[in-house]
Amino acid sequence: MSPKTEKQNKEIRENKRNLIMMTSLELFAENGYHSTTISNIAKKAAISKGLLYNYFDSxxxxxxxxxxxxxxxxxxxxxxxxxxxxxxxxxxxxxxxxxxxxxxxxxxxxxxxxxxxxxxxxxxxxxxxxxxxxxxxxxxxxxxxxxxxxxxxxxxxxxxxxxxxxxxxxxxxxxxxxxxxxxxxxxxxxxx
Amino acid sequence: MSPKTEKQNKEIRENKRNLIMMTSLELFAENGYHSTTISNIAKKAAISKGLLYNYFDSxxxxxxxxxxxxxxxxxxxxxxxxxxxxxxxxxxxxxxxxxxxxxxxxxxxxxxxxxxxxxxxxxxxxxxxxxxxxxxxxxxxxxxxxxxxxxxxxxxxxxxxxxxxxxxxxxxxxxxxxxxxxxxxxxxxxxx
Amino acid sequence: MSPKTEKQNKEIRENKRNLIMMTSLELFAENGYHSTTISNIAKKAAISKGLLYNYFDSxxxxxxxxxxxxxxxxxxxxxxxxxxxxxxxxxxxxxxxxxxxxxxxxxxxxxxxxxxxxxxxxxxxxxxxxxxxxxxxxxxxxxxxxxxxxxxxxxxxxxxxxxxxxxxxxxxxxxxxxxxxxxxxxxxxxxx
Amino acid sequence: MSPKTEKQNKEIRENKRNLIMMTSLELFAENGYHSTTISNIAKKAAISKGLLYNYFDSxxxxxxxxxxxxxxxxxxxxxxxxxxxxxxxxxxxxxxxxxxxxxxxxxxxxxxxxxxxxxxxxxxxxxxxxxxxxxxxxxxxxxxxxxxxxxxxxxxxxxxxxxxxxxxxxxxxxxxxxxxxxxxxxxxxxxx
DNA sequence: AATGAATGAGGTTTCATTCAT
DNA sequence: TATGAATGAAACCTCATTCAT
Missing domain, CATH: 1.10.357 (Tetracycline Repressor; domain 2)
Structure with missing residues (x-):
């Protein structure tokens, strides 16, 4: 119930960021950069498309x-x-x-x-x-x-x-x- | 008055086909397959997009x-x-x-x-x-x-x-x- | 070698016109009007696309x-x-x-x-x-x-x-x- | 601040889906399937063309x-x-x-x-x-x-x-x- | 009369990105 | 932090029609 500490938040952010990068890496490698869509990545990483843009500009x-x-x-x-x-x-x-x-x-x-x-x-x-x-x-x-x-x-x-x-x-x-x-x-x- | 001879047409087709292939080859090499658009190719080859599809299926x-x-x-x-x-x-x-x-x-x-x-x-x-x-x-x-x-x-x-x-x-x-x-x-x- | 008589020409025109109509009729019936292309018709009738427009406006x-x-x-x-x-x-x-x-x-x-x-x-x-x-x-x-x-x-x-x-x-x-x-x-x- | 609830989203989706289907039905009936374009539908339903493909595959x-x-x-x-x-x-x-x-x-x-x-x-x-x-x-x-x-x-x-x-x-x-x-x-x- | 290469408008579809919640 | 409905630009492709020959 209590808000997460700053440290917890930082950890969450870092984990999520790594998750997105690992997932993208696999998809890019398997299907190529252009053939991999943001939707593909979000789905495989089980996050929303919007969240991805919270971590990466493009x-x-x-x-x-x-x-x-x-x-x-x-x-x-x-x-x-x-x-x-x-x-x-x-x-x-x-x-x-x-x-x-x-x-x-x-x-x-x-x-x-x-x-x-x-x-x-x-x-x-x-x-x-x-x-x-x-x-x-x-x-x-x-x-x-x-x-x-x-x-x-x-x-x-x-x-x-x-x-x-x-x-x-x-x-x-x-x-x-x-x-x-x-x-x-x-x-x-x-x-x- | 009369339509082009078969020989003339064959030559036209062969030349145009080569032109399209050469142009595409250069653009694909320079920018990659996915980043090259049909419009790019048509423009560089100075033909219409439609004509390209007269020579290649896709x-x-x-x-x-x-x-x-x-x-x-x-x-x-x-x-x-x-x-x-x-x-x-x-x-x-x-x-x-x-x-x-x-x-x-x-x-x-x-x-x-x-x-x-x-x-x-x-x-x-x-x-x-x-x-x-x-x-x-x-x-x-x-x-x-x-x-x-x-x-x-x-x-x-x-x-x-x-x-x-x-x-x-x-x-x-x-x-x-x-x-x-x-x-x-x-x-x-x-x-x- | 001699040019065709007016009568012969008229007969040719009429035959060709009928050929185009019969061919189109079959294709329209089989595949529908929108799904039948002028190319389809010309090919099946063994004539050029241009000739079709010699007989019909559109x-x-x-x-x-x-x-x-x-x-x-x-x-x-x-x-x-x-x-x-x-x-x-x-x-x-x-x-x-x-x-x-x-x-x-x-x-x-x-x-x-x-x-x-x-x-x-x-x-x-x-x-x-x-x-x-x-x-x-x-x-x-x-x-x-x-x-x-x-x-x-x-x-x-x-x-x-x-x-x-x-x-x-x-x-x-x-x-x-x-x-x-x-x-x-x-x-x-x-x-x- | 927080994202829409699942229920809200489900309702939005259902309503939009119905809107698209109703609109398409009318246009298909009036002008025929082939003569109705995705643009026509999107315009009449006041949505973007892209959104239609969010709800229907083709x-x-x-x-x-x-x-x-x-x-x-x-x-x-x-x-x-x-x-x-x-x-x-x-x-x-x-x-x-x-x-x-x-x-x-x-x-x-x-x-x-x-x-x-x-x-x-x-x-x-x-x-x-x-x-x-x-x-x-x-x-x-x-x-x-x-x-x-x-x-x-x-x-x-x-x-x-x-x-x-x-x-x-x-x-x-x-x-x-x-x-x-x-x-x-x-x-x-x-x-x- | 006849050809078919060529055009270009317009169709369907995709997808990175945004934004209200 | 997180969602996903929504956008719109731009991609690929089709095809009726024209026109030089």
């Missing part, structure tokens, strides 16, 4: 938040050590760990890859995609520089492309794609 | 035709030799040639990659994507089998993922992605 | 001509004797003959009945429907007057309704509707 | 609901006694009552008759038309069987045709059609 803003959130999770879980300098052993761990995260956040990466191909549509998201992609590239660049590769820039972009290619194929056909064999292959190529 | 059917057409071009230009058995030298040519086609049909491959990520939405297209993907994989599989790789299936999927990853990154950033260096890197990895 | 005008034509056929074949005065024997013939025409011009009557119910839509047609209906009613009226029925007007409208009801039910289910038994029943009711 | 579905609703009203009001067996007196009442309903639900019967003539177009509706027509015929059949008519099946179809003919003519020209005189005539024919 459908596009919701997508944006999902991407930002996903990227933050990624970098949070993926904080190497302070300097971002990787030994071969750390690089090995770094790559294997990225495969683990790929599997654990399947829906997120599915959206991530599909958005990568249509940056012009969602320019605001693009900014975030690139922003969070940079340190990832930077780590590779540093690694190849320190290991005296001839063309570190090209090497960094090559391995980023390789990892994304694997990520994409895994997402297209998770049941059959040989993720572990691919990991070993990468270790071999880079002597990790 | 927006989805138009996309379908574009995909089929693109895939047929690809396989037509890409016919190795009859048996599909590749020597190392041919493999080298095969890969370099695929990079050439990637550059020449930029828009097509952009759509191709974005559709790969949302197959469930456009099931009819999916059938064609997979159908034309198969021989491509088959060639790799055969190559690795004949060259005594330990796990030819995994190797085939790995290189397919690698090439698609490169294709995707090139499409995201064609100005900066090091396509030639990547090609050399692949030659090195596979001793081509 | 789709509605085409319908109008069909109705007028049908009604004229009806009255032509149905000319009693000059005065329109019917003996009981002639009345008997009149009714049985109307059933014959119902069967012989099935498609026409199907359209006729469906238009009866939507007069406001096609006001021009309505005028013709009523115009041709009148003498039909007049004959009945005269008959009942001369045979000393108490309320000849009501009787005339009753039998007209009865015949139309039978016509409608026959058209809905021609295979099973008992047309002959109905005819006998009418003879009995009116002692014909 | 234009055809709306028609369907109108037909079903009308038929249900009909059978509800028209429940003779449990067994469906009619005495002569009940038959007399049955027929006179059907004339009352004809007058009270003029618009509905106008649509009903126009649809009877084009069943192939609206197959889903057809199912309902026939389903609700059956018991109506069954009652007649039973009546003629029990009263030892020679050909009860033909008699049932004859009287059904007669009643529909009267219904149709009344609908075409309600101001002048002699409904009462027709009723008396039917009593006479069947000695009711």
């Amino acid at each position: 459908k596009e803003s919701l997508l944006q938040q999902i991407i930002i959130n996903g990227m933050e999770n990624f970098t949070k879980l993926f904080d190497i050590d302070g300097d971002g300098v990787l030994t071969k052993k750390e690089m090995r761990y770094f790559i294997s760990q990225s495969f683990v995260l790929l599997q654990e956040n399947f829906s997120f990466w599915k959206i991530y890859f599909s958005l990568l191909l249509q940056p012009s549509v969602l320019t605001v998201v693009e900014k975030y995609l690139l922003k969070y992609l940079e340190p990832y590239i930077a780590v590779f660049l540093d690694f190849f520089q320190r290991n005296n590769y001839k063309n570190p820039v090209a090497e960094a972009r090559f391995i980023a492309a390789l990892l994304d290619g694997i990520g994409m194929h895994y997402i297209i056909d998770p049941a059959n794609f040989p993720l572990n064999a691919s990991l070993e292959k990468i270790y071999t190529i880079y002597s990790l | 927006k989805e059917s138009l996309l379908q035709q574009i995909i089929i057409n693109g895939m047929e071009n690809f396989t037509k230009l890409f016919d190795i030799d009859g048996d599909g058995v590749l020597t190392k030298k041919e493999m080298r040519y095969f890969i370099s040639q695929s990079f050439v086609l990637l550059q020449e049909n930029f828009s097509f491959w952009k759509i191709y990659f974005s559709l790969l990520l949302q197959p469930s939405v456009l099931t009819v297209v999916e059938k064609y994507l997979l159908k034309y993907l198969e021989p491509y994989i088959a060639v790799f599989l055969d190559f690795f089998q004949r060259n005594n790789y330990k796990n030819p299936v995994a190797e085939a999927r790995f290189i397919a993922a690698l090439l698609d990853g490169i294709g995707m990154h090139y499409i995201i950033d064609p100005a900066n992605f090091p396509l030639n260096a990547s090609l050399e890197k692949i030659y090195t990895i596979y001793s081509l | 789709k509605e005008s085409l319908l109008q001509q069909i109705i007028i034509n049908g009604m004229e056929n009806f009255t032509k074949l149905f000319d009693i004797d000059g005065d329109g005065v019917l003996t009981k024997k002639e009345m008997r013939y009149f009714i049985s003959q109307s059933f014959v025409l119902l069967q012989e011009n099935f498609s026409f009557w199907k359209i006729y009945f469906s238009l009866l119910l939507q007069p406001s839509v096609l006001t021009v047609v309505e005028k013709y429907l009523l115009k041709y209906l009148e003498p039909y009613i007049a004959v009945f009226l005269d008959f009942f007057q001369r045979n000393n029925y108490k309320n000849p007007v009501a009787e005339a409208r009753f039998i007209a309704a009865l015949l139309d009801g039978i016509g409608m039910h026959y058209i809905i289910d021609p295979a099973n509707f008992p047309l002959n038994a109905s005819l006998e029943k009418i003879y009995t009711i009116y002692s014909l | 234009k055809e579905s709306l028609l369907q609901q109108i037909i079903i609703n009308g038929m249900e009203n009909f059978t509800k009001l028209f429940d003779i006694d449990g067994d469906g067996v009619l005495t002569k007196k009940e038959m007399r009442y049955f027929i006179s009552q059907s004339f009352v309903l004809l007058q009270e639900n003029f618009s509905f019967w106008k649509i009903y008759f126009s649809l009877l003539l084009q069943p192939s177009v609206l197959t889903v509706v057809e199912k309902y038309l026939l389903k609700y027509l059956e018991p109506y015929i069954a009652v007649f059949l039973d009546f003629f069987q029990r009263n030892n008519y020679k050909n009860p099946v033909a008699e049932a179809r004859f009287i059904a045709a007669l009643l529909d003919g009267i219904g149709m003519h009344y609908i075409i020209d309600p101001a002048n059609f002699p409904l009462n005189a027709s009723l008396e005539k039917i009593y006479t024919i069947y000695s009711l």
Whole structure:
């Protein structure tokens, strides 16, 4: 009967917000951003359409938040050590760990890859995609520089492309794609 | 006084059909399938909306035709030799040639990659994507089998993922992605 | 090589005109006026859409001509004797003959009945429907007057309704509707 | 401050649904199904086009609901006694009552008759038309069987045709059609 | 007389978003 | 905080009609 405390309210808000984002993430991944309607989301989350707009300004803003959130999770879980300098052993761990995260956040990466191909549509998201992609590239660049590769820039972009290619194929056909064999292959190529 | 000859009409139809497909391909690639409207296409092609439906049954059917057409071009230009058995030298040519086609049909491959990520939405297209993907994989599989790789299936999927990853990154950033260096890197990895 | 004579041309025009009307009649009857397109008609008649407009001003005008034509056929074949005065024997013939025409011009009557119910839509047609209906009613009226029925007007409208009801039910289910038994029943009711 | 109660919403929905159905019924009856547009309906009902689709899946579905609703009203009001067996007196009442309903639900019967003539177009509706027509015929059949008519099946179809003919003519020209005189005539024919 | 590519008005339908409660 | 009825712009698509040939 008594009004909720401020703390309780904050908790409610946060839970609801997460519920909406999780639900949207799944639907976007499964059916695509455009084919998912606000009604779909509200129904699956068992809330009203109006409430969704209490938490997010627009459908596009919701997508944006999902991407930002996903990227933050990624970098949070993926904080190497302070300097971002990787030994071969750390690089090995770094790559294997990225495969683990790929599997654990399947829906997120599915959206991530599909958005990568249509940056012009969602320019605001693009900014975030690139922003969070940079340190990832930077780590590779540093690694190849320190290991005296001839063309570190090209090497960094090559391995980023390789990892994304694997990520994409895994997402297209998770049941059959040989993720572990691919990991070993990468270790071999880079002597990790 | 007399109606157009059958030949004239056939030519008109073919030209217009190509115009519509080309225009749509560009817009789909630039803005995505869902964000491109029939009005956009008609305006850019300088025709009426109605005329588009004189040539294609629906927006989805138009996309379908574009995909089929693109895939047929690809396989037509890409016919190795009859048996599909590749020597190392041919493999080298095969890969370099695929990079050439990637550059020449930029828009097509952009759509191709974005559709790969949302197959469930456009099931009819999916059938064609997979159908034309198969021989491509088959060639790799055969190559690795004949060259005594330990796990030819995994190797085939790995290189397919690698090439698609490169294709995707090139499409995201064609100005900066090091396509030639990547090609050399692949030659090195596979001793081509 | 020589140009067609005026007579030949007139014959061609008349044949073509009839072809279009017959084809339209069938399609209108089968699928309804609104659901039948000019393209449908042109295709089935194996002519171009443009040619149809060489013979008829509009789709509605085409319908109008069909109705007028049908009604004229009806009255032509149905000319009693000059005065329109019917003996009981002639009345008997009149009714049985109307059933014959119902069967012989099935498609026409199907359209006729469906238009009866939507007069406001096609006001021009309505005028013709009523115009041709009148003498039909007049004959009945005269008959009942001369045979000393108490309320000849009501009787005339009753039998007209009865015949139309039978016509409608026959058209809905021609295979099973008992047309002959109905005819006998009418003879009995009116002692014909 | 607080959202509407479930009861309030239910009432709103029911009222709006009825409003849409009533409005559509009138327009369909007046101008025909195909000539009535969703815009027409929305305008007359003073709602947005979108709202209509909040209540009905499609234009055809709306028609369907109108037909079903009308038929249900009909059978509800028209429940003779449990067994469906009619005495002569009940038959007399049955027929006179059907004339009352004809007058009270003029618009509905106008649509009903126009649809009877084009069943192939609206197959889903057809199912309902026939389903609700059956018991109506069954009652007649039973009546003629029990009263030892020679050909009860033909008699049932004859009287059904007669009643529909009267219904149709009344609908075409309600101001002048002699409904009462027709009723008396039917009593006479069947000695009711 | 004949063709069919082309038009454009207008139809049905969808859906992100708002707002009274 | 929460609801869902309501909106309206805009999407896809249809089709009677025109017109250059």
